[in-house]
Amino acid sequence: MSRIIPESELILNADGSVYHLHLKPENLASLVFTVGDPDRVSLVSQYFDSIDFKTQKREFVTHTGRIGDKRITVISTGMGTDNIEILMTELDALVNVDLKSRQIKPDHTTLQIIRLGTSGSMQENIPVGSLLASAKAIGLDTLMQFYPELPGSQVWGKHLKDKLSLEFTPYQVEASSLLLDQLNSDFLRGITLTCPGFYAPQGREIRLRPKLDQMIERVSELEIDGERLTNFEMETAGYYAMGKLLGHEMLSLNAIVANRKTGEFDKMAEKTVDTLIHTALKLFMKK
Ligand SMILES: O=P(O)(O)O[C@H]1O[C@H](CO)[C@@H](O)[C@H]1O
Ligand SMILES: O=c1cc[nH]c(=O)[nH]1
Numbered sequence: 205m206s207r208i209i210p211e212s213e214l215i216l217n218a219d220g221s222v223y224h225l226h227l228k229p230e231n232l233a234s235l236v237f238t239v240g241d242p243d244r245v246s247l248v249s250q251y252f253d254s255i256d257f258k259t260q261k262r263e264f265v266t267h268t269g270r271i272g273d274k275r276i277t278v279i280s281t282g283m284g285t286d287n288i289e290i291l292m293t294e295l296d297a298l299v300n301v302d303l304k305s306r307q308i309k310p311d312h313t314t315l316q317i318i319r320l321g322t323s324g325s326m327q328e329n330i331p332v333g334s335l336l337a338s339a340k341a342i343g344l345d346t347l348m349q350f351y352p353e354l355p356g357s358q359v360w361g362k363h364l365k366d367k368l369s370l371e372f373t374p375y376q377v378e379a380s381s382l383l384l385d386q387l388n389s390d391f392l393r394g395i396t397l398t399c400p401g402f403y404a405p406q407g408r409e410i411r412l413r414p415k416l417d418q419m420i421e422r423v424s425e426l427e428i429d430g431e432r433l434t435n436f437e438m439e440t441a442g443y444y445a446m447g448k449l450l451g452h453e454m455l456s457l458n459a460i461v462a463n464r465k466t467g468e469f470d471k472m473a474e475k476t477v478d479t480l481i482h483t484a485l486k487l488f489m490k491k
Pocket of ligand 1: 239240241282283284320321322323402437438439
């Protein structure tokens with residue numbers, strides 16, 4: 205018999221829903237699109253043929269519905285990998301834990317989870333308005349210091365540790381090849397640097413001077429096996445790592461709204477995000 209998970213570890217609300225997401229198993233589809241901004245949820249679900257469930261708790265807004273005969277869920281996550289840890293753990297519990305007996309189910313269910321997010325390019329030849337799929341992600345946050353070791357190459361993490369003189373080793377994870385292979389040439393492929401913040405952790409200076417001098421130059425020029433890092437954002441490595449450990453198929457798709465080399469911000473950012481949304485829905489709704 206598997207362990208009974210205590211009430212203080214897997215917390216359920218009075219209606220039986222999971223603590224932060226406020227979802228019950230029947231509210232979730234096995235294909236999930238995620239967005240950072242709660243207001244972006246309806247920008248995705250406007251393309252659904254029907255919506256049969258809506259809820260909100262904190263920054264987690266959920267709509268579940270159908271396009272044709274495919275059931276899909278869209279959820280907002282807020283910003284940062286700490287939110288992604290909560291999201292992934294609770295989504296996984298909805299399908300892989302029997303919430304009544306509080307035991308892990310004997311048969312594993314795999315979710316497909318696709319992030320539709322914004323991002324800043326660190327290469328001049330990836331302009332604002334581009335769509336980019338994160339083939340790999342490197343996490344500069346410390347979330348993975350608290351989970352089992354990730355399988356696979358960690359070469360980027362080791363090089364970044366040296367390059368930036370960090371006191372910890374960033375973690376490295378790949379996207380789901382199953383999902384990546386479904387993309388067409390609308391998407392560039394890249395290696396995403398997931399940062400624990402928007403300003404100094406991405407080399408931005410407003411009033412406080414970042415501790416790491418010339419961060420953008422240092423990370424954008426690093427080259428391993430002919431590949432360079434392509435873009436900054438704040439969640440992808442957390443998604444890929446939690447997905448790898450929990451057994452879900454993960455893909456992060458980015459609308460490039462800033463170019464950190466040229467100093468440009470996309471004047472049409474809302475349109476670029478809408479292009480990302482309908483391009484991704486069209487691809488993943490194909491039979
Ligand atoms: O547009 P979203 O999905 O929120 O993604 C990006 O935008 C936010 C910062 O502005 C961070 O969450 C970053 O990852
Ligand atoms: O530069 C950017 C743009 C969007 N999101 C980020 O995290 N960074």
